[in-house]
Amino acid sequence: MNILVCLKQVPDTESQIKIAPDGISIATENIKWIINPYDEYAVEEALRLREKFGGEVTIIGVGPKRVTESIRTALAMGADKGILVDDPAITGSDSLGIARILAAVIKDIDYDIILCGKQGVDDDYGIVGSILAELLGIPQISVVLKVEVSEDASTVKAHREVEGGTLVIETPLPALITAQKGLNEPRYASLPGIMKAKKKPLDVKTIADLGLDASQVGEAGTKIKIMQITPPEEREAGKIVEGETPQEMAINLVRLLHEEAKII
């Protein structure tokens, strides 16, 4: 079974986010970069499928060069090979541009299943997976908590989290699945894994290598224009509710919620 995982590198979730001087992007100095947490679940699920069905796990990332480090981490977890698309023309791509690049990489690969995280925890768009599935003309199942591939590897059944319940969706392979937290517990890279990863193949491709026109990606290929990035509205620290005893505090809080905030 050939399994592809699309991987994004994002700022650590503990990072403070600062707006860059241009006012339309995020300052990237002093940021610790990690594998997008949802993509880690995708990598883990890919490894589990390979353990069951055999085959190969390929990690696909889209530039810049620092993304190599995240792909190496996935290789150290056990993936077989990596592909990085690194090209200055990619800068400023929106979800559509990234999906076009991934589709161009994947069109020449024989695959059974594509796994992605349900969203990047940076821009929180969560649509690269579904656009990619559309461009490739394959079905998608998003926000998945459980993956069951049939014995003959012809169909997949996935548990999809929806508000207040779960839908079990079945579709023939090849298909694209996006991972939700809870799908699995990602393994750590072992020391021998890290050593082996250094020797695993990691191809670097440019936009031209993929036969893509630079107008399809980067700023030129976007359908969305960011006008401004702003900090959240500051919430002012509110009142500390006074009281000598827990009961007094509770009485005072309920009065405030009832009379001042008017929400109870």
Next chain:
Amino acid sequence: MAQGIWIIAEQREGELRKISFELTSEARRLADQLSQSVTAILLGSNIKEKAPELGKYGADRVIVADDSRLATYTTDAYVSVIAQLAQSGEPAIILLGASVQGKDLSGRLAARLGVGMVQDCVAFSIENGNLVAKRPIYAGKAYATATFKDSVPQIATARPNVLELNEPDGSKSAEVVDAEFSLDDSQLKTKVVEIIQEEGAKVDLTEAERIVSGGRGMKGPENYNILEELADIINATVGASRSAVDSGWRPHSDQVGQTGKVVSPNLYIACGISGAIQHLAGMSTSKCIVAVNKDPEAPIFQKADYGIVGDLFEVVPALSEEIKKIL
């Protein structure tokens, strides 16, 4: 020229979801600025009788696609029908909910129509006749304001619980129209084979108007009963911090924060949650925040409207008792 604002109404088991009315209300406000009409698109099976409800919130017209294959949402069928309707109806703007369904649909619909899409917006405006959308990024650590390029229609999804709901007006009615579309069974590859309802399911965190949330200060899974009791009294949903989820005290689906759910209830009561940045990011659009924590230095107090410095094991039960008295 493309004209009019469409909203994609959402139904589950034949009942319209609240987001449908939020979208209709917002579309009405935007359409009035553009002097254009509001059309609601309703997909389902035997669903037509629900269409007039959307008129009360401001839809001028409801296009109903009624087909047994549309009873439950599937990506293939819904994208296909909505794309066909959009190609023939040529709306200027399509709004969807940033619900699990809307987020599954939005990207693929935009790709099929070859246009841009802005996800999970919390505010819209019209500038020079075009849609401008504001959305949180990094789970609310910053906000991006975006506009569209070469996109007709302009597509956006709206976060549930954020847009203002119009007062339903029973005197208003919408024209109800049957949709013209075709569905090719060979194109429908995804099938819903089972629907598992959560037992005693409360409103989902992303749609809840009140949330009672517990963190590391809860000390163990057995203590969440005091939060559940309070939640029952005020009709709230129980949430949890990442550390509580990662410790195995609560299921993943309860997590509020950057790698969990981003919520915007009217009332968020944080108990024993210190307020790590990734948690604050997930709940900072709550309208009123209450924090109960024994550490007066906890960062959560910087975000809270009302803070109680005290032992949650004493304060929360006392709070339950006091609220009972006034309800």
